[in-house]
Amino acid sequence: MEGLEAKGIVGPYALLGVDLAVRPGEWVALLGPNGSGKSTLLRVMAGLLWPRSGKVLLEGRPLRAYGSYARGQLLAYLPQGGPYPEGLLVEEVVRLGRLPHLGLWGQEGREDGEAVEWALEVTGASRFRGRYLGSLSGGERQRVLLARALAARPRYLLLDEPTTFLDLEYLGGLLALLRGLAAKGMGVLAVLHDPNQAALADRVAVLKGGRLLAEGRPEAVLTEPLLQGLYGQGVRVAHLGGRPHVYLDA
Template structure:
């Protein structure tokens, strides 16, 4: 891989944001962000509504252009990659991934191979092997011929994760993937994420529940467009910081060295 231009800042390898800022119609959304995601690492992003979490993911995926600073993939500016190459390296699962309701599970997952198809747009053996692998990883192979409207919320979310995985990316960006799932399916979905991390993927998940975020390797806390803290869950899920953000009724307990956040009256 080519070296970054000489005027590029020194940034760590992996997927990194350096002095990242974004404004929309003169309104500052993000400012001065420094964030680094390594392969084989799970990073959970927390923050109140409107803090800029979804915007940050779209910048890291290359779907928005920074106002200041930049996003770097393996030391190179992300804007220097073609959309095809970017899609092979980074998969993004937005909050609302709308797909035609008449598609089968297998057809939805196969859409994840689009960055690899080239101009002809025809799937080959390697593409179908990747689709099969993704369905097995997310345990959706058993209903590959069912259509999306027949699936439960948990099943549908696993199918969308399989679509992202079918690209065989190195980095996976998930925007509130447990939204609208019950507790059982939230834990089940994040267990899948943990297993993928163990296979070498770098994973960034936007979450609302600090107790779910505590399962990640690192946690970053975003508020009003700035990073308040980032580090191991035991460091970031600190009672004083959580009280500052969520109110005085927040308490943090420790269970087997893992922080457990409790709302008290």
């Protein structure tokens, strides 16, 4: 059974029984108001938190059954926010992403170098590879951290609000990158706070109060009644080029 699946997740914190899966080659956006349990669910699926009940399956096997390095090779996780090692060079940060393949004592080989180059390239971070992380803008830094996550060449990429610091130019680049990664067979699960970004995903899951409110193709999920229930009566949905477009009627 392919994919990363969460089944009947109850606890920790707000989760009250959630099922969610991400398949290879698919980009899933996880949407929901603050406190709905999005980040918690992402951590549970990354193997960083253990639920009170329910289970997480990776390629059909329980996540717990994997060794920590094997898990790290298959799943990459990018948290929201810091800490940011300001005194590390961009390239050093990205190379840390190879740790699941190297273990504690392993020496970097050709394959590791290639993966790092690839990650720097696709995120557009190679331009500042020789600079300290602390000298970058928020958007540049975010791309470096994404490159770190990608350097493991994971099968599944779990991102917690990766668009927070990005301006419009970078944002477009990142969303196109996620699309491209999915097209090449990676499973991408991204917690997002902007429904318009979520609208670009293959599938949208909406979490509210620890439960899954809706799940499906963006145009099926991102409807005016649902979004008004989440964000208030002022929310309107228009359809531009077949995709839902969300705006506020002020």
